[in-house]
Amino acid sequence: MGSIEGPVYTSVLDGxxxxxxxxxxxxxxxxxxPVxxxxxxxxxxxxxxxxAALAMVLDAEQRGVLRPGGTIVEGSSGNTGIGLAMVAAVRGYACIVVAPERTTAEKIALLRAYGAEVVLTPGLVPRxxxxxxxxxxxxxxxxTPGGWLADQYGNPANPDVHTATTGPEIWAQTGGRITHLVAxxxxxxxxxxxxxxxxxxGVTVVAADPxxxxxxxxxxxxxxxxxxGHYLHPLTEQDVWPAVYDTGVADRTERVPDGETLRTVRRLAREEGLLVGASAGLAVAAALRVSAEAGPDGLVVxxxxxxxxxYLSKYFDDAWLTTLGFLDAPEGPLVRDVLGASxxxxxxxxxxxxxxxxxxxxDGYTGPALPVVQPRATSATTWAVPDVVGTITAASLDGVRGDGPVGTHAGxxxxAVGHGENADAARERLSGNESGAGFAGGCGSGAGPGSEDPVLVLVDGRAVHLVSRGDLG
Structure with missing residues (x-):
């Protein structure tokens, strides 16, 4: 147990x-x-x-660019916005947060609970x-009159606060024994x-990345x-990375698939009692790899x-995970059992x-329809579902001029179904007989419930096959 006499703060920001x-x-x-x-x-x-939120606001106040009665504005997938909204509430500012539509409902609710105005915008668009x-x-x-953009991507107060606080805390807490940092x-x-x-x-720094x-x-x-991580829309003209990110700070990078990350998130809750988000699961998945390599003489943080x-509506929701192909239904037959191994x-x-x-x-393609995808490397064998923009068939191109882009003619x-879904439940969901017929990852529910309609089969959130609805039994 910790000390009976806990700290006493004059403001929540002191915490x-x-x-x-x-x-x-x-x-x-x-x-x-040890990890x-x-x-x-x-x-x-x-x-x-x-x-970072507190450091950026204090720095802006000191420089006179954020004044009493002002408005803090930021683009955020949630956490920086939440931090800024909390700081704004304490210090008397208004707060507007622009968030991607794919941000969890829980984050949006938290932002509004702190009094922030939330503006939702598509997350998968060119820069x-x-x-x-x-x-x-x-x-x-x-x-916005009195508006101040926090700009977490370019504001040096963001990394500086970690140099001043997070790094020294870890060094002191490990008694200087840390050998590897994973973040x-x-x-x-x-x-x-x-x-x-x-x-x-002399600590080795390892970047964990999707x-x-x-x-x-x-x-x-x-x-x-x-x-x-860093998403890149294929139509982005210039790939702009955050100015605050010193890419030379990491000695190496551990690239972790989503499946490994999300299963680590679940293990942390069920085996360590740590309920954390997916970015934390990513860091731990990478840290476990580093631990195995470093051996007992190392100390990984x-x-x-x-x-x-x-993230309860995502990473801890069995239905969400199963629909995306990250988790198996408790009873079969499963979709992959019906389709057979391939x-x-x-x-x-x-x-x-x-x-x-x-x-x-x-010509010679035998599937129910041909997926049309964003222009990435088409040698890939699996595809992120948001990159699938539609489908075509030979019939759908009848009479169409041959020199135009096919994407404008996609249906x-x-x-989509997860490969580990119960096949009967998947068929019922696709027919629209239960709520949530649309794909949880942002893919539409498709056309009507015809047996020849195309269906993507997902493994760990990526499309690996395209079959017809009738193939599901």
Whole structure:
């Protein structure tokens, strides 16, 4: 137990920082290095972003760019916005947060609970699109009297607070015994600031990144882990990375698939009693790899950004996970049992291909429809569902000129099922007989319930096959 005499604060903001370090006991590999986790959800606003939010506001006040009666504006997937809304409530500012539509309902509710105005915008748009979260927040700040854009992506107060606080805390809490720091990068502020301090003590810094994130060399396609990594829309003209992220701070990167991340999140809750978000699961999954490599003489610390309480509708919802192919239903027959074993392989055509090029792909193709996808590397065998923009058939292209882009002729986005769903339940869901017939990951529910309608089959959130509804039994 901790001290009977806890700290006494004159404001909730005094509680930001000095978060506990907790040792993992049951999921660390045998013979591996001890793994300790920095429990950043213990901050009063519930995440590591409280540190940056408070630091950015105090810096803005000191520089005179945020004045009494002003409005704090930020583009955020949730946590920085929540931290800023909390700070705004204490210090008497209005707060406007621009958030991607895919942000969890729990985060949106928290923002509004603190009194913030929430402006939702599409999350999967090109960087130059005026609806992009950063562009929209910038415009709102410029048009709001007394508006101040926090700009977590370019504000040096973001990484600086971690150099001044998070890094020294970890060094002191481990008695200088830490050998490896593992942290993810969203804006890059946490790993940059913390890593800079710990590098001075010879600590190896490891970046944990979603497998398809651009930071670690992925193709930038969508992934199912909020608030970490770098998505790149294929129509973005210039791939802009956060100015605060020093990409040289990490000695190496561990690229972690979504399935490994989300199963680690579940294990942390059920085996360690730690209810955390997916970015924390990502960091721990990477830390377990580092632990196995470092051996018993090492000491690994992973930064856990936030709590799982704001992801109950996603990462801890069995139906959501099963529909996306991350989890198996408790009873069969499962979708994959009905379809039979086969290697993942989705034949596709990019939306930018000409109609004649698409016809060439369709020649000899036997599926119910051909998926049309965002123009990424079409040699891939699995696809992020938001990158599937529709389907075509030979019949749908009858009479269409051959030199135009085929994407303009794509039909509806197919429905989707998880490979581990109960096949009977999946058929019922697709027929619209129960709520939630639409795909949980943002894919539409498709056309009517015809037996020849195309259906994507998902494994760990990615489409691996396209079948007809009739194939499900």
């Amino acid at each position: 930001v920082g000095a978060t506990p370090l907790v040792r993992l006991n049951r999921i660390v590999p045998a013979g591996g290095a 300790w986790v920095k429990t950043e959800w213990a901050n009063p606003g519930g995440s590591v972003k409280d540190r 130059e699109d005026p609806r992009h979260v950063v562009n929209l927040a910038t415009r709102i700040a410029e048009e 993810g990068a969203g804006t890059g502020g946490t790993i940059t600031g913390t890593g800079h301090h710990l590098h001075e003590h 497998e398809t994130s651009r930071y670690g060399g992925g193709d930038g396609s969508p992934y199912n882990v909020e608030a970490v 992973a930064v856990l950004p936030d709590s799982g309480r704001i 290697e993942p392989g989705l034949t596709v055509v990019p939306a930018t291909a000409t109609v004649d090029e698409a016809r060439a792909v369709l 509806p986005v197919p429905a």
